[in-house]
Amino acid sequence: MTQQALTSASARATGATPTAARTPLLLLIGNPNTGKTTLFNRLTGQNARIGNYPGITVERRSGDLTLHADGPPRVVEVVDVPGAYSLSARSAEEQIALSAVLGWAENPRPDLCVVVVDAGQLARNLYLVTQLLELDIQVVVALNMIDEVRENPPNAAALSRFLGVSCVATDARHGKGLVELERAISAALALPPRTALRIDYPNALERDLERVAMALPSAWSESKTRARALALWALTSIEADDELQGVDETLRARCLEVRAEADARDIDQEVIATRYALIDAELPKLYPRLETHPKKRKTSERVDRVLLHPVFGFAIFISLMLLMFQSLFSWSDPAIRLIETCTSLSANFVEAHVPESIVRDLVTRGVIGGVGNVVVFLPQILLLFFCIGILEDSGYMARVAFLMDRIMKALGLHGRAFVPMLSGFACAVPAILATRTMERQRDRLLTMLVVPLMTCSARLPVYTLIIGALFPPSRVFGLLPVQGLLMIAMYLFSTFITLLAAGVLGRTAVKGRRIPLILELPPYRLPSLSGTLSMMWRRATMFLKEAGSGILIFTILLWALLSFPRPAHVAEPPPLAAAIHQQFAPKQQVQSAPSPAPTRDPSPIEQSYGGRLGKAIEPLLRPLGFDWKIGVGLIGAFAAREVFVSTLGLVYGIGDADENTTPLRDKIRNERRADGSAAYSPLMGLSLMVFFALSCQCMSTLMVVFRETRSYRWPLFMFGYMTALAYVASLLVYQGGRLLGF
Amino acid sequence: MNLAQTRIGQVVTVSHVAGEGSFRRRLMELGLVPGTRVEVIGVAPLGDPLELLVRGSSLSIRRGEAEDVAVSLGETASSERAATPSTAGRAEGNSGLASRGLARSAP
Numbered sequence: 001m002t003q004q005a006l007t008s009a010s011a012r013a014t015g016a017t018p019t020a021a022r023t024p025l026l027l028l029i030g031n032p033n034t035g036k037t038t039l040f041n042r043l044t045g046q047n048a049r050i051g052n053y054p055g056i057t058v059e060r061r062s063g064d065l066t067l068h069a070d071g072p073p074r075v076v077e078v079v080d081v082p083g084a085y086s087l088s089a090r091s092a093e094e095q096i097a098l099s100a101v102l103g104w105a106e107n108p109r110p111d112l113c114v115v116v117v118d119a120g121q122l123a124r125n126l127y128l129v130t131q132l133l134e135l136d137i138q139v140v141v142a143l144n145m146i147d148e149v150r151e152n153p154p155n156a157a158a159l160s161r162f163l164g165v166s167c168v169a170t171d172a173r174h175g176k177g178l179v180e181l182e183r184a185i186s187a188a189l190a191l192p193p194r195t196a197l198r199i200d201y202p203n204a205l206e207r208d209l210e211r212v213a214m215a216l217p218s219a220w221s222e223s224k225t226r227a228r229a230l231a232l233w234a235l236t237s238i239e240a241d242d243e244l245q246g247v248d249e250t251l252r253a254r255c256l257e258v259r260a261e262a263d264a265r266d267i268d269q270e271v272i273a274t275r276y277a278l279i280d281a282e283l284p285k286l287y288p289r290l291e292t293h294p295k296k297r298k299t300s301e302r303v304d305r306v307l308l309h310p311v312f313g314f315a316i317f318i319s320l321m322l323l324m325f326q327s328l329f330s331w332s333d334p335a336i337r338l339i340e341t342c343t344s345l346s347a348n349f350v351e352a353h354v355p356e357s358i359v360r361d362l363v364t365r366g367v368i369g370g371v372g373n374v375v376v377f378l379p380q381i382l383l384l385f386f387c388i389g390i391l392e393d394s395g396y397m398a399r400v401a402f403l404m405d406r407i408m409k410a411l412g413l414h415g416r417a418f419v420p421m422l423s424g425f426a427c428a429v430p431a432i433l434a435t436r437t438m439e440r441q442r443d444r445l446l447t448m449l450v451v452p453l454m455t456c457s458a459r460l461p462v463y464t465l466i467i468g469a470l471f472p473p474s475r476v477f478g479l480l481p482v483q484g485l486l487m488i489a490m491y492l493f494s495t496f497i498t499l500l501a502a503g504v505l506g507r508t509a510v511k512g513r514r515i516p517l518i519l520e521l522p523p524y525r526l527p528s529l530s531g532t533l534s535m536m537w538r539r540a541t542m543f544l545k546e547a548g549s550g551i552l553i554f555t556i557l558l559w560a561l562l563s564f565p566r567p568a569h570v571a572e573p574p575p576l577a578a579a580i581h582q583q584f585a586p587k588q589q590v591q592s593a594p595s596p597a598p599t600r601d602p603s604p605i606e607q608s609y610g611g612r613l614g615k616a617i618e619p620l621l622r623p624l625g626f627d628w629k630i631g632v633g634l635i636g637a638f639a640a641r642e643v644f645v646s647t648l649g650l651v652y653g654i655g656d657a658d659e660n661t662t663p664l665r666d667k668i669r670n671e672r673r674a675d676g677s678a679a680y681s682p683l684m685g686l687s688l689m690v691f692f693a694l695s696c697q698c699m700s701t702l703m704v705v706f707r708e709t710r711s712y713r714w715p716l717f718m719f720g721y722m723t724a725l726a727y728v729a730s731l732l733v734y735q736g737g738r739l740l741g742f
Numbered sequence: 743m744n745l746a747q748t749r750i751g752q753v754v755t756v757s758h759v760a761g762e763g764s765f766r767r768r769l770m771e772l773g774l775v776p777g778t779r780v781e782v783i784g785v786a787p788l789g790d791p792l793e794l795l796v797r798g799s800s801l802s803i804r805r806g807e808a809e810d811v812a813v814s815l816g817e818t819a820s821s822e823r824a825a826t827p828s829t830a831g832r833a834e835g836n837s838g839l840a841s842r843g844l845a846r847s848a849p
Contacts, residue, residue: 123797310787406788519802
């Protein structure tokens with residue numbers, strides 16, 4: 001942190017008035033889809049810091065802008081406020097804009113707000129501006145996307161006269177108008193504009209406002225202007241069942257009382273219609289000609305005739321989604337292989353140069369394996385966010401929500417949940433990160449909780465092993481292969497359960513008030529590559545910083561669990577570590593590796609704490625058809641589901657096992673109980689696959705959910721409900737199957 | 743009639759917005775106040791939601807909520823000018839900035 005930043009932080013902490021000594025704070029605020037974030041990136045370069053708003057898990061992005069105009073360079077902190085159509089709020093999330101603007105609820109107090117408005121949609125955008133001006137907020141207006149309205153550009157000077165603040169035409173996408181904007185910011189910071197807009201409301205409403213203003217807490221009424229504006233805000237925000245935070249009870253009671261006494265009068269409509277009347281009256285002076293149907297909308301509607309067509313639209317939609325999925329699923333594979341190869345090469349390098357010791361094992365198996373466990377997610381995260389960036393930027397993401405809303409609504413999910421859900425088929429970790437495209441916390445949480453139920457690619461090796469070992473390669477009706485059908489059945493089963501879980505959890509654990517959909521289909525635009533790349537970079541570094549250390553620590557803990565106590569005379573590598581290590585070895589190498597002869601001695605893993613734990617939980621697993629060996633495999637699978645395969649290999653004393661290793665399959669097939677009967681039946685295989693489909697055997701997923709929700713509650717809940725679901729379903733499969741005579 | 747009963751391509755004028763408090767308010771804040779011209783641009787392939795053009799901006803809402811928006815066919819004189827809704831009871835004064843309420847307030 002720079003000296004300047006330190007002083008600014010302390011100045012803000014003590015609530016000091018703006019002085020030249022501290023870094024001025026600038027907020028970027030505006031409707032969604034106005035290019036606010038593009039402008040933020042333009043102004044701050046690539047130095048965004050990402051945090052959270054106090055008390056709520058909504059991302060707060062800030063960066064530094066250096067102003068060069070008029071005198072020595074001056075650093076200003078810029079914060080990107082989440083997009084909002086209005087300051088009136090019903091939930092804590094919608095309250096952020098107001099709190100940020102006023103410096104409430106532990107937010108630092110801003111010196112200036114830059115309102116970003118879409119030059120082509122002034123009417124809707126100016127609504128927010130009127131609210132800010134009524135609050136007596138210091139404002140500069142960026143008339144953005146001016147390039148899109150070249151044939152009917154709004155007059156910045158006329159707008160400036162109307163609002164009484166500087167208005168600068170900008171084109172953030174192409175970096176135009178930024179110098180002028182920075183100059184206006186400098187000027188406004190040097191001489192704060194003190195222009196408050198006073199709108200005259202109907203007399204009866206003015207009387208209501210006075211009554212509400214009298215009930216405002218003293219901190220809210222520092223000036224008469226602001227008190228009146230906050231009375232307006234309170235009257236149009238507070239309701240008997242709102243979810244606002246920090247609203248004074250006296251004020252709440254007064255607002256409800258005033259609304260109740262309004263009788264036939266319609267307070268909301270009085271406020272909103274009066275503001276729009278003011279804007280409407282001004283519009284003819286702002287544009288060369290008034291268009292009811294702007295050209296840029298017409299162009300986009302023509303494209304929509306194809307992209308939202310009942311037949312072609314869906315065909316294109318499905319192709320695009322398949323392409324995205326294909327890239328996640330298979331195009332990321334070479335990169336993942338490369339990372340795995342590098343991991344195993346570095347482990348080999350250390351092994352070759354350092355003498356055998358517990359520390360060496362910790363380094364090679366725990367640390368290098370753990371780092372590999374983290375980095376291995378990067379290819380899919382980068383690819384997914386590349387796709388999301390393109391989809392969002394082009395305006396197609398809103399169309400995805402529009403197309404899928406009917407289906408997603410039935411499941412209680414947001415239309416935007418579709419892309420994260422689909423990504424869940426590849427890997428839950430990037431899918432959970434992708435839930436950030438949804439604005440509401442409830443929608444994000446619900447999607448996060450069900451995404452890990454989708455059949456991710458890490459489950460495939462487990463299914464392959466079980467199906468290969470326990471199900472005959474025969475055909476149903478001499479036509480359809482049993483093994484292939486089973487694999488398809490597992491996909492269908494997981495999808496069905498995911499949708500069911502969304503329906504149930506949405507009505508129970510994450511019950512929120514049902515919010516009617518409001519969607520804007522922004523005009524189609526060419527996606528910006530630099531914006532997308534910078535978002536990919538941000539997401540990837542955030543993942544490494546936030547979830548990386550947790551995954552690393554858990555890998556080391558698991559290594560320890562399955563490695564201690566160490567057997568006295570066995571020189572074999574610690575088991576889980578070897579399992580993880582081997583997971584990262586290139587496949588060819590694995591397959592050509594000779595399998596050591598089976599041994600009758602108890603394997604080191606059996607004596608480890610993990611092995612003992614596996615034996616301890618055997619009574620619990622018995623009703624599902626599992627024995628302690630499967631139990632140890634399940635514990636090992638926490639590192640990553642596919643580690644189940646190699647852990648099971650170690651239990652059987654097979655060094656380098658993967659899902660296609662014949663000795664491991666034979667071991668499983670020929671495993672006998674004490675009475676000589678086969679230990680593992682196809683029924684047990686089915687039960688085990690069902691268990692894997694539903695249980696949360698993935699510490700990385702839990703870690704990412706923890707980072708994204710900033711609470712222990714939700715990852716624990718997720719682990720609990722998924723494990724319970726898996727247990728019950730496996731129990732039903734196994735016991736039901738036995739009753740039926742399988 | 744209400745918005746859910748309109749056909750694609752129709753131009754209507756909002757006469758009344760009903761419905762649940764906060765959502766109704768949000769609809770009006772997005773420009774759907776009585777007197778506003780609304781053009782029905784399209785319907786999602788699965789029949790829901792509707793895409794509307796309101797004050798030069800796109801707005802999509804579901805049929806269930808569109809039923810709460812009462813409309814009349816065609817553009818009224820007031821909607822064409824996108825002007826004052828009758829129910830708002832606008833305060834007098836339409837000439838010049840000061841009387842429209844732009845005033846400098848004391849800091």
